[in-house]
Amino acid sequence: MSSRKGLSPIRRILIALDASTSDIAALETAVALASRMEAELLGLFVEDINLLRFAALPFAREVSFFPARTRRLDSGEMERALRAQASRAEAVLIEAAARQRVRCSFRVVRGEVTTQLLAAAQDIDLVALGMTHRQFRRISSTVREIVNAAQSSVLLLSPDGQIRAPVVVVYDGSPASAMALSVARYLAQMQENILTVLTTGKTEEQKAEVAEQLEGSGLTVRYRSLPDVDIAGVARGARQEAAGTLVLCASLSLKEGTLEDLLERLDCTVLLVR
DSSP states (O other): OOOOTTSOSOOEEEEEEOTTTOOHHHHHHHHHHHHHHTOEEEEEEEEEHHHHHHHHSTTOEEEEETTEEEEEOOHHHHHHHHHHHHHHHHHHHHHHHHHTTOOEEEEEEEEOHHHHHHHHTTTOSEEEEEOOHHHHHSOOHHHHHHHHHOSSEEEEEOTTOOOOSSEEEEEOSSHHHHHHHHHHHHHHHHTTSEEEEEEOSOHHHHHHHHHHHTTTSOOEEEEEEOSOOSHHHHHHHHHHTTOSEEEEETTOOOSSSOHHHHHTTOOSEEEEEO
């Protein structure tokens, strides 16, 4: 991805959907982001083969609470429901993209969700995932694998599907964090034109680097020193700034703990930049 000043490093965005994450707000957010970055948008709906296999089992049941009842699942009915979900998602994407003049396409594939998403992400700069409330509190195996295996940046949208202000970015002076800063610039411009930078080293030196990279962006930039670059330190810095969206490089060197552990400590949208 290019890091030239003023040029978006994100040129192709994948918004990933399945039966659990076909969120309209996430679609709208992906379109807005593609518009801001002048990027192409691909919508991908995965018909989860494991869900279809489960629905075909003779003991599979659907439980509803209002009214309280159980009924047998039917694989044919499940297929029709998935097709209907995909059709609704495609219609929303096309309408929103046309409204904002974003180039887009939409595909429906069938298979194991993680495998299909990683295959589709091969030539993508950013994968956007809408998170359910359950995934948001405990990172699911699918999200974990995408975070670890994808070669692209990964946007983990909070359950409301929004990129929210304030936008906060972790900057350690590395080329990777400079890329994170470049992406955070676009997100902040979508919100309140305010960007908070969490610096991890020589603060004045890093402030000068940040100011140079953000020159001409029109952003109001705030700084906070991040004394401890570990799970607790980064999570605490994000909470102190009431981060709505946290941007950090996926290669951030944490003194202790893993990136996945950090994600489970955060309660905001997160963008991992590669």
